[in-house]
Amino acid sequence: MAKRRRRTRRKPVPSEPVTVLIESLSHDGRGIAHVEGKTLFVDGALPGEELECHYSFVGSRYSEAKASTVITASADRVEPRCSKAQICGGCNMQHINPARQVEIKQQALSEQYLHFGGIESPPHVTPLLGETWAYRRKARLGVRYVPKKGGVLVGFREKRNSFITDIDNCPVLDVRVGELITPLRELLDTLEQKASIPQIEVSLGDNDGALVFRHLEELGDEDKQALRDFGQANGLWVYLQPAGPASVHRISPDEEDGFLSYKLPEWSLELLFDPMDFTQVNASINEAMVKRALEFLELEKNDRVLDLFCGLGNFTLPIARHCSEVIGVEGSEAMVKRGNMNAAHNGIDNAHFFSADLTQDFREQPWSQGGFDKVLLDPPRSGALEIVKNISLLAPQRIVYVSCNPATLARDAGELCRSGYTLLKTGVMDMFPHTAHVESIAVFEK
Structure with a gap:
C-alpha cells in the first residue's frame, strides 16, 4: 500500500520586525543578511545598511523579508520616483543610484563568468x-477587477505574489502608455466584461503603438466600441486576444494591413513588426x-x-x-x-x-x-x-x-x-x- 505523502506546512511568519545588517546583494537585487545562521533575502536593501525588516516568508534553508525602516542608509540609496516601487514587481532597484545599478550588474556578470x-x-x-525613465516600449500589464479597491487595477504584479499593483501611472513605461494607466482603469471599469480581461500587452513603435486586450469571455459590441474609441483618442491600435497568440486580431483601425515599426537610422532601415513579435523594450x-x-x-x-x-x-x-x-x-x-x-x-x-x-x-x-x-x-x-x-x-x-x-x-x-x-x-x-x-x-x- 502506497504511503500518503504528508503535506508540508508553511512555517508561520513572525509579525515582529527584525534588525539586520546587509552584507551583499543577490543577483536579483535583494539584500543578503544572516539571522541565526540562516540566509535572509531583503527587498529594498543595500550592502552596508542597518535596517528593520518584516518577514514575508520563512523557509528551512532561507527566509525573505521586506525593508521597513532604514536605520543607517547607504550612500547609494536614492528616493524612488514611483511611490509603489517597494511593492511593484516591475522594478526592484529604484532605490539604488542608477550608476551604482550598472556597477552591480557588471559585478554580477563577472561573478557568473x-x-x-x-x-x-x-x-x-x-x-x-x-535614459532611465520612460524607456520601456514593451510590457505585459496585469488587469484585475477588485471591488474592494474601487474597480479595475492595471499594472505589473506585486513582488513575489499574483496581486496587481495599485498604480495610476508608471514612470518606466514610455509616456504614451505610462501616463494612461488611470484612463485605462477608468475605461475598463465601464466595460460589461471588465472581470474577464486578465492582461494587456503593450507594444510601441517609433510613431505608433498597440494595446492587445486578452479576454476570457466574448466581448459585446458596446465593449468593443469603447476599446476602439479609447485607441483612436490616444493614437493606439487596438487588438483582441480571445485565446492563444494565434487568435490576436486588430479591431482598430479597421484596415487589415499595416505594421508597427521602428527605425535604425544609421543603417537607413525601417523594421516592421506585429505587436506580439519580439522586439527590444x-x-x-x-x-x-x-x-x-x-x-x-x-x-x-x-x-x-x-x-x-x-x-x-x-x-x-x-x-x-x-x-x-x-x-x-x-x-x-x-x-x-x-x-x-x-x-x-x-x-x-x-x-x-x-x-x-x-x-x-x-x-x-x-x-x-x-x-x-x-x-x-x-x-x-x-x-x-x-x-x-x-x-x-x-x-x-x-x-x-x-x-x-x-x-x-x-x-x-x-x-x-x-x-x-x-x-x-x-x-x-x-x-x-x-x-x-x-x-x-x-x-x-x-
Missing part, C-alpha cells in the same frame, strides 16, 4: 547607458547595442556572416549593409517571414532567412554549410549550448554573443574557450534600468 564558465576577470568595455539601447555588435564583428565587405536567433532581422539587416552575405536563422517561422518581409521592405537582397530549432543538432541543415567568417548569437535565456558545442563546424574566426542571461552566457563562454576561442572583451548594456535584469555582450576570437 567565474561561477559558470571558469573565466576569471574578463576585460570589461564601457557599459551602454541610456528599450529603443535607444537597442540602437546602441546593434552598433556595438557590428563594431565587435569587425565586418569586411567580403565576409559571409551567420546571425543565429535572428528574430525579425534586428541585427541581420544592419549586418547586410556591410558584408557580402548574411544568413539569419530563427526558430519561429513567423519571424522568418517577418525577416524576409523586412529585407524586401528595405531593398536588401543579400540577407537570407531560415527556420530551424537551434536547440537541436544543426550539422545537416542546409544553411549551416559553406563556412562563415563571423557569427552573431542572440539566444533566449536558455542560451546557445548546442551551437557552441559544435561551433567548429561553422568555422568562424570571430563570434559576438548578445545575452539576456549572464549565467548561460558564462556557461557558453566556457565551452567556447575550451574549443579554442579567446574571450576578448565583454560588457553590460543597461536595457532594463531599475531592474536586476542583465543584458550583456561578449566577443570571442580564434
Whole structure:
C-alpha cells in the first residue's frame, strides 16, 4: 500500500520586525543578511545598511523579508520616483543610484563568468547607458477587477505574489502608455466584461503603438466600441486576444494591413513588426547595442556572416549593409517571414532567412554549410549550448554573443574557450534600468 505523502506546512511568519545588517546583494537585487545562521533575502536593501525588516516568508534553508525602516542608509540609496516601487514587481532597484545599478550588474556578470564558465576577470568595455525613465516600449500589464479597491487595477504584479499593483501611472513605461494607466482603469471599469480581461500587452513603435486586450469571455459590441474609441483618442491600435497568440486580431483601425515599426537610422532601415513579435523594450539601447555588435564583428565587405536567433532581422539587416552575405536563422517561422518581409521592405537582397530549432543538432541543415567568417548569437535565456558545442563546424574566426542571461552566457563562454576561442572583451548594456535584469555582450576570437 502506497504511503500518503504528508503535506508540508508553511512555517508561520513572525509579525515582529527584525534588525539586520546587509552584507551583499543577490543577483536579483535583494539584500543578503544572516539571522541565526540562516540566509535572509531583503527587498529594498543595500550592502552596508542597518535596517528593520518584516518577514514575508520563512523557509528551512532561507527566509525573505521586506525593508521597513532604514536605520543607517547607504550612500547609494536614492528616493524612488514611483511611490509603489517597494511593492511593484516591475522594478526592484529604484532605490539604488542608477550608476551604482550598472556597477552591480557588471559585478554580477563577472561573478557568473567565474561561477559558470571558469573565466576569471574578463576585460570589461564601457557599459551602454541610456535614459532611465520612460524607456520601456514593451510590457505585459496585469488587469484585475477588485471591488474592494474601487474597480479595475492595471499594472505589473506585486513582488513575489499574483496581486496587481495599485498604480495610476508608471514612470518606466514610455509616456504614451505610462501616463494612461488611470484612463485605462477608468475605461475598463465601464466595460460589461471588465472581470474577464486578465492582461494587456503593450507594444510601441517609433510613431505608433498597440494595446492587445486578452479576454476570457466574448466581448459585446458596446465593449468593443469603447476599446476602439479609447485607441483612436490616444493614437493606439487596438487588438483582441480571445485565446492563444494565434487568435490576436486588430479591431482598430479597421484596415487589415499595416505594421508597427521602428527605425535604425544609421543603417537607413525601417523594421516592421506585429505587436506580439519580439522586439527590444528599450529603443535607444537597442540602437546602441546593434552598433556595438557590428563594431565587435569587425565586418569586411567580403565576409559571409551567420546571425543565429535572428528574430525579425534586428541585427541581420544592419549586418547586410556591410558584408557580402548574411544568413539569419530563427526558430519561429513567423519571424522568418517577418525577416524576409523586412529585407524586401528595405531593398536588401543579400540577407537570407531560415527556420530551424537551434536547440537541436544543426550539422545537416542546409544553411549551416559553406563556412562563415563571423557569427552573431542572440539566444533566449536558455542560451546557445548546442551551437557552441559544435561551433567548429561553422568555422568562424570571430563570434559576438548578445545575452539576456549572464549565467548561460558564462556557461557558453566556457565551452567556447575550451574549443579554442579567446574571450576578448565583454560588457553590460543597461536595457532594463531599475531592474536586476542583465543584458550583456561578449566577443570571442580564434
